[in-house]
Amino acid sequence: MNPIESLRLSWRSIRGHKLRSSLTTLGVVIGIAAVIAFVTLGASLQAGVVGDISPDDQRNVYGWAAEPDTDGGPLAGAQPVFSQDDLDAVEESDDVEAAYGYMPLSTQALFYQGELSPQSDALVAAGPPYIRADSLDEGRQFEMGEREAVINPAVANQFEENISVGDELTIVLQGGQRTDVTVVGITDSSEGLSPFEGFQPSPRVYVPTDPYYTEEAGGMLPGPGGEEGPDDGGSGLPGFGDEDGTDDAIDDDTDAIETDNDTGAIETDNDTGAIETDDTDTIDADTNGDAIDADNDTDAIDADDALFLAIVVEAESADDADVDRARESAATYLESEESDAGVLMDDAGLEVTLQTSAELLQQLQDVLDLLQNFIVGIAAISLLVGSIGIANIMLVSVTERTREIGIMKAVGAQNRAVLGLFLAEAVILGVIGAILGTALGLVAGYLGAWYIDLPLVYPYEYVALAIVVGILVGILSGLYPAWRAARTDPIDALRYE
Amino acid sequence: MTSSETAVSLTAVRKTYRVGEPVHALDGVSLDIRRGSYTAIMGPSGSGKSTLMNLVGCLDTPTEGEVVVGGREVGSLDDRERTSLRGTEVGFVFQTFNLMPRLNALENVALPQLFQGVDRETRRDRAGELLERVGLGDRLDHMPNELSGGQRQRVALARALVNDPAIVLADEPSGNLDTDTEADILDLFAEFHDAGTTMVVVTHERHVAERADRIVHLLDGQIERIERLDRSGGSETTAIDRDGATGGSERG
Numbered sequence: 215m216n217p218i219e220s221l222r223l224s225w226r227s228i229r230g231h232k233l234r235s236s237l238t239t240l241g242v243v244i245g246i247a248a249v250i251a252f253v254t255l256g257a258s259l260q261a262g263v264v265g266d267i268s269p270d271d272q273r274n275v276y277g278w279a280a281e282p283d284t285d286g287g288p289l290a291g292a293q294p295v296f297s298q299d300d301l302d303a304v305e306e307s308d309d310v311e312a313a314y315g316y317m318p319l320s321t322q323a324l325f326y327q328g329e330l331s332p333q334s335d336a337l338v339a340a341g342p343p344y345i346r347a348d349s350l351d352e353g354r355q356f357e358m359g360e361r362e363a364v365i366n367p368a369v370a371n372q373f374e375e376n377i378s379v380g381d382e383l384t385i386v387l388q389g390g391q392r393t394d395v396t397v398v399g400i401t402d403s404s405e406g407l408s409p410f411e412g413f414q415p416s417p418r419v420y421v422p423t424d425p426y427y428t429e430e431a432g433g434m435l436p437g438p439g440g441e442e443g444p445d446d447g448g449s450g451l452p453g454f455g456d457e458d459g460t461d462d463a464i465d466d467d468t469d470a471i472e473t474d475n476d477t478g479a480i481e482t483d484n485d486t487g488a489i490e491t492d493d494t495d496t497i498d499a500d501t502n503g504d505a506i507d508a509d510n511d512t513d514a515i516d517a518d519d520a521l522f523l524a525i526v527v528e529a530e531s532a533d534d535a536d537v538d539r540a541r542e543s544a545a546t547y548l549e550s551e552e553s554d555a556g557v558l559m560d561d562a563g564l565e566v567t568l569q570t571s572a573e574l575l576q577q578l579q580d581v582l583d584l585l586q587n588f589i590v591g592i593a594a595i596s597l598l599v600g601s602i603g604i605a606n607i608m609l610v611s612v613t614e615r616t617r618e619i620g621i622m623k624a625v626g627a628q629n630r631a632v633l634g635l636f637l638a639e640a641v642i643l644g645v646i647g648a649i650l651g652t653a654l655g656l657v658a659g660y661l662g663a664w665y666i667d668l669p670l671v672y673p674y675e676y677v678a679l680a681i682v683v684g685i686l687v688g689i690l691s692g693l694y695p696a697w698r699a700a701r702t703d704p705i706d707a708l709r710y711e
Numbered sequence: 712m713t714s715s716e717t718a719v720s721l722t723a724v725r726k727t728y729r730v731g732e733p734v735h736a737l738d739g740v741s742l743d744i745r746r747g748s749y750t751a752i753m754g755p756s757g758s759g760k761s762t763l764m765n766l767v768g769c770l771d772t773p774t775e776g777e778v779v780v781g782g783r784e785v786g787s788l789d790d791r792e793r794t795s796l797r798g799t800e801v802g803f804v805f806q807t808f809n810l811m812p813r814l815n816a817l818e819n820v821a822l823p824q825l826f827q828g829v830d831r832e833t834r835r836d837r838a839g840e841l842l843e844r845v846g847l848g849d850r851l852d853h854m855p856n857e858l859s860g861g862q863r864q865r866v867a868l869a870r871a872l873v874n875d876p877a878i879v880l881a882d883e884p885s886g887n888l889d890t891d892t893e894a895d896i897l898d899l900f901a902e903f904h905d906a907g908t909t910m911v912v913v914t915h916e917r918h919v920a921e922r923a924d925r926i927v928h929l930l931d932g933q934i935e936r937i938e939r940l941d942r943s944g945g946s947e948t949t950a951i952d953r954d955g956a957t958g959g960s961e962r963g
Contacts, residue, residue: 219825230813621809624770625823625870626798628791705770708809 217634224639227611235643238607241600242647242687243654246680248593250655250673251662256586257671258663260579262405271346272532273311275541276409277548277568278524279559288409288574293564294521297554298428301341304527304547309539311530314341315522316410317427324419325384325392326373336369337385338411338420339427343528345399345420349407353379353399358422363395368404368417385419395421409574410524414667428520521558527568541568597683601691604643608636608695612702619699620707633700640692641685648684652677717779718877718909719744719767724776726762726932736762738932739776744878749901749910751920754929760913761882763929767911768880769797781877798826802871806883808863810855810870816842817851820869827874841869845899861892868899878909885919897922 228235280291296315304313319337323330338344342355345364356362363383370377377383381397401407404415411418525548529540548555548566559566569577612619619632656677663670719742726737737759744750744767754760765771766778769785772793778785781800785793802823803809810819820838829837842851845865855863864884871879881900885893901922904910912923920926926938 216828219831223825226813617809618811621811622822622826623794624768624797624803624809626794626826626874628794628826631826705765708805 217638220631220634220638221642224635224642227615228639228642231611234607235646238603239600239643239647239650241596241603242644242684243600243651245593245596245600246648246651246683247655247658248596249590250652250676250680251658252586252589252593253673253676254656254659254671255662255668256582257673258659258668259582261671262668271408271571273529273537274408275527275529275537275544275568275570276316276524276574277527277544277566279555279564279566281563282565287578288569289524292523293562294523295555295558295562295564295566296522296525296548298520298522300548300553300555301522301525303553304525304544307540307543307547309530309536309543310527311540312341312343312528313544314343314526315423315427315520316340316344316408316524316526317423317522318410319427320388321419322386322388322390324369324372324417325386326377326381327375329373331372333372333417336417336419337387337426338418339423340420340526341423344407344526345401346407349401349403351400351402353397356398356420356422359424360422361393361395361425362398362422364399364401364420365397366401366404366418366420368415369419370400372417383419393426395419408526409571423520423522427522521554537570541570544568597687600647601644601687603691604640604688605691605695607643608640608692609698611639612636612695612699615699616702616707616710619702620704620710623702623704624708629700632702633696636696636699637689637692640696641688644684644686644688644691645681646684647687648680651684652680655680716745717743718746718748718781719911720777720779721763721766721773722777722779724766724773724778726759726766726771727774735932737766737773740929740932740934741776742927742934744909744911746877746909747904747907748925749904749923750912751923751926752911752913752929753915753917753920753926754935755915757931758929759932760915760929762932764880764882764911764913767878768801768803769793798823799874800877802874802876802879804864804867804871804879804881804884806886808855808860808867808887810863810866812855815852815854816847816858816866819855819866820873823870823874837873838869841872842866845869859892860888861895864888864892864896865899868896868903872903872908878911879903881910881912883914884912885914885916893919 276288277296278289278292279295280293284291294317298315301313301315304310317339318335319339321333321336323332324336325331342358345355347355350364351367353364356364365377365383369383377397377400379397379400383395383397385393385395387393401420404417406412406414406416406418407420525544527540527544529537531537545566545568547553548568549559550556551560555566558564622632622635656672660670721740721742724737724740725735728734728736740759740763752760752763762771766773766785767780769780772778772786780796783792783796785796788796811822814822817835817838820841821834824834824837839848839851842848842865845868847862847865847869850858850862853862855866858866868879868884871881884900885896888896897919900910900912910923912919914920921940923940925940928935928938
């Protein structure tokens, strides 16, 4: 019998039981929808994240210190331990092109031409190489020691009159202090420049650590980074994991503050606990006297005491071997007793993590994959339940239509034709479930991606896969009932009441 | 199918059911049904009517003996071939009509051709033509539950005829009909018989059987007697037929 005729006839019986058929397909709909929604979200997330690694970024190794086994993304549980001396020492290595501190700073608002725009966490203090040439739309990098800033388009377009290169911008810091910057560059994208910032587009002003962070840490401004830093780290994970990260971050927050006081980033000079820090200073001074002297010259306040939340080490090239050498060199130094970080981490029981953005993304990807596998697992169970539902309804249907089967066989229907009819019915149910599930899943996935502001990615291959799965579910669940229908004895079937 | 004079022939057919004690539902039956004949089969319950019908209708195979339908020996065919033979050479009319509830009249009539792989256009033409002949030309797209009992049986008759079978088997065709409708259906049977269709009607009602050329009386799985009817005169002439042309009963 012609397959199209089978489908036509099967479609009749499905339409004959609209409610029953709809409920039967629901299991498949939910299963497929779950898979498609999460695959869409996952693909969009991946595109949003992977789209952020520029070739230059691949030279960078991102480091921060946290308690061992801290879960979460970049900066999770990070505490400020890296001193300017450490950064200078790391940069001296032949394997390292540049090393600079990274410090997110809390803000209250941005001020431009009399217009105020409330912004928290808008300020990122880093070294000039942090602004990569290929990420600049116009202007240039800021220079260390200058009151200059590079802003991203989200900041530039925030105000009635767009900010352009050369303009003055006033930043209101967490404590209420105001500081002026000259905009020297504008980046081409509002997404984060490194994994530290997270991947969501948000307004950011990039400034040199000196003077902006050193001033703040030097005591002119109230204690900053330690408090806000870990939170920022948490937000580095888009969407999920945020909860985890934040929980950890809150725990670590108190630690961070304590550490701050213990080690004396701010009150070192007056505190008794400062002895340790002073000691390390002295040690450093022995080994690296020049650098410290230079620092002391530029700033009357103890700029050396500014501890950075994170370190960015730029390798000679994006070559894996070069990156590994840079990482090795930085790790060796930072873990040794020679470095301020090494001593501080020893005291607080911290470990330094040095990773490239690809590796950090891989971690994220691993979490993502795990989550996706988990959801797909649940969806698979739902599909299994859906299949059982179809099988069950088909069995009921076969029993119910025993007489019809008898009639068909009496008028010359081969076993194969009867098998085909019932199989077609199950497959139609499976495919309808798959189509509805795919539509529902795509809508849910896109809504989700839109909600967390990710680029929309269309996982076409999964749509095709979903239809195939629908057909398979139909065949698998329809096979036994159809086989039973096919082997029904026409004599018994015709007598069946 | 050969052009022989015999549509169906049974030779020494025995059908034994083994439910504990072996039961001979048919116990050595020989019967020839000529093309174009009209045969009624009568007998009390348990006499083997249904078994005989299942065998002639290629729904079942004999335990012993030979059943030849449309020139082919049913017992030697596999399930697929038997189904195929049934589809082309046998048309069924049931007491309970047995129409497909979700198909309309036209589709019900066309159903046997669907399973023979006839294309849609031809099927619809043929089914429409037959429904016209049974007087339902204006009810082609009515569903079975929108038709009266008599109309349903007309649809069933049209369906039985759609593949131009060697034989039409009717099992108590008027059992669920009132007297007037019954007469209409039986008139229709006579009409198709006159047009050359081979009819076999299984019934336990004398007046239904009397529409036939002859009545085969079954009792305890054997042919008790064969009654020849003078169609113009009525039912008075009876005889136990022993002619070679129609066969007879054997004991054993």
